[in-house]
Amino acid sequence: MSRYLTTAHSIVEPSPAAKRVAAGxxxxxxxxxxxxxxxxxxxxxxTPPDSISYPPKIVFEPxxxxxxxxxxxxxxxxxxxxxxxxxxxxxxDRITRSRDMVIAGPSNxxxxxxxxxxxxxxxxxxxxxxxxxxxxxxxRFRVPLKDDLLFFILSTRMMPPIAVAIPIFLMFRTLGxxxxxxxxxLLYTAVNVSLAVWLLKGFIxxxxxxxxxxxxxxxYTRLQAFRKVVLPQAATGIAATAIFCLIFAWNxxxxxxxxxSGEAQTAPPFxxxxxxxxxxxxxxxxxGTTLFLIxxxxxTILLRKHLLRGITFGAVRx
Numbered sequence: 001m002s003r004y005l006t007t008a009h010s011i012v013e014p015s016p017a018a019k020r021v022a023a024g025x026x027x028x029x030x031x032x033x034x035x036x037x038x039x040x041x042x043x044x045x046x047t048p049p050d051s052i053s054y055p056p057k058i059v060f061e062p063x064x065x066x067x068x069x070x071x072x073x074x075x076x077x078x079x080x081x082x083x084x085x086x087x088x089x090x091x092x093d094r095i096t097r098s099r100d101m102v103i104a105g106p107s108n109x110x111x112x113x114x115x116x117x118x119x120x121x122x123x124x125x126x127x128x129x130x131x132x133x134x135x136x137x138x139x140r141f142r143v144p145l146k147d148d149l150l151f152f153i154l155s156t157r158m159m160p161p162i163a164v165a166i167p168i169f170l171m172f173r174t175l176g177x178x179x180x181x182x183x184x185x186l187l188y189t190a191v192n193v194s195l196a197v198w199l200l201k202g203f204i205x206x207x208x209x210x211x212x213x214x215x216x217x218x219x220y221t222r223l224q225a226f227r228k229v230v231l232p233q234a235a236t237g238i239a240a241t242a243i244f245c246l247i248f249a250w251n252x253x254x255x256x257x258x259x260x261s262g263e264a265q266t267a268p269p270f271x272x273x274x275x276x277x278x279x280x281x282x283x284x285x286x287x288g289t290t291l292f293l294i295x296x297x298x299x300t301i302l303l304r305k306h307l308l309r310g311i312t313f314g315a316v317r318x
Contacts, residue, residue: 037293043286051282066283068092070109070274070291074101109288112270117295118181119266120249123188127245128238130189131196136226138197139204140212150201153194161254169258181264187255192245199244203237204230239303250296267292 014022043051045062074096082102088094096103134153138146168187169178177183207230215225231238257269271288274281 040286040289044283044288044290046283046286048281048283051286063095063283064091065095066281066285066287068095069107069281069284070287071107072096072103073105073107074099075104076101108270109267109274112265112267113292115181115260115264116250116266116268116292119184119188119264120246122181122185123192123249124242124246126185126189127192127196128200128242130193131200131241132231132234132238134193134197135200135204136230138201140209150198153197156194157191165254165258168255172259179260179262179264183259184256184264184266187259188249188252192248195248196241196245199241200234200237203234207233243300243303246299247296 042058042060044066045064046057046060047063047065050057050060050063051066068091072092077100079100082097082100085097085102088097093103137143138150143149172178172183172187175183177186211229211233212222212225215229216222220228251268252266253268256266260266260269267288271285271292274284274288
């Protein structure tokens with residue numbers, strides 16, 4: 001018996017060489033996947049000529065022109081008019097005047113960025129809230145046609161957005177939800193709730209029913225047992241589900257292009273429309289994309305421990 005356990009252990013345990021190879025592959029994969037992000041980041045600090053130079057420049061003189069163009073709108077003026085304005089007030093003013101232009105006002109990037117924050121986090125909260133309640137009901141109670149209902153909920157994620165784009169557009173126009181924050185929050189919630197239900201049901205299934213039964217024996221109601229026993233145990237699953245829902249809502253492009261144009265337009269459809277003189281302003285696009293990545297990156301880093309535990313939750317049964 002001991003020989004069998006030793007043999008089994010030697011088969012499962014990888015050798016030091018295998019560990020080094022695996023670590024090398026992981027590092028290589030991480031470097032390859034980070035190259036586009038690195039290129040976007042450095043593009044934000046290039047000048048427009050450097051951003052489209054061939055061959056591409058890796059060594060260049062950094063400039064804030066891309067970020068200045070991202071946050072401002074500019075108009076071309078004569079040198080005589082610019083000379084009458086006096087000294088530049090700040091670095092963006094100086095850079096703009098060096099291009100024979102003046103700052104006419106702020107751009108629409110920040111309002112679009114705020115729209116992304118409101119819609120993405122609002123829909124994530126609603127989807128996770130509804131998903132927790134639905135998953136708890138499916139996990140703990142006898143629901144007629146449970147399997148059919150769960151499959152129907154999941155099937156809503158199988159359709160590509162273009163398949164339902166026109167009906168949703170007509171429905172939103174009739175209800176007055178086009179180009180509104182409420183309409184986009186409701187839409188993203190409806191899309192994400194299926195993912196939330198399926199993920200959270202698996203987490204709640206792993207929580208022993210005996211914990212709730214013991215709490216109710218002590219005098220807790222079903223709602224109190226759910227709030228004080230189930231929710232703390234499912235915190236890792238809720239955090240992991242929130243990250244996945246937020247990533248979808250934060251990056252969604254198709255519905256945002258179709259259903260928004262001004263008041264509720266998010267950053268993804270706005271960034272590709274940043275136009276400079278003579279074509280696309282790639283430094284501004286790079287700067288806008290870099291800033292757009294920060295909130296989702298910070299949110300994921302803050303919940304990374306919960307995400308790791310949530311993904312592996314239930315993988316090892318005691």
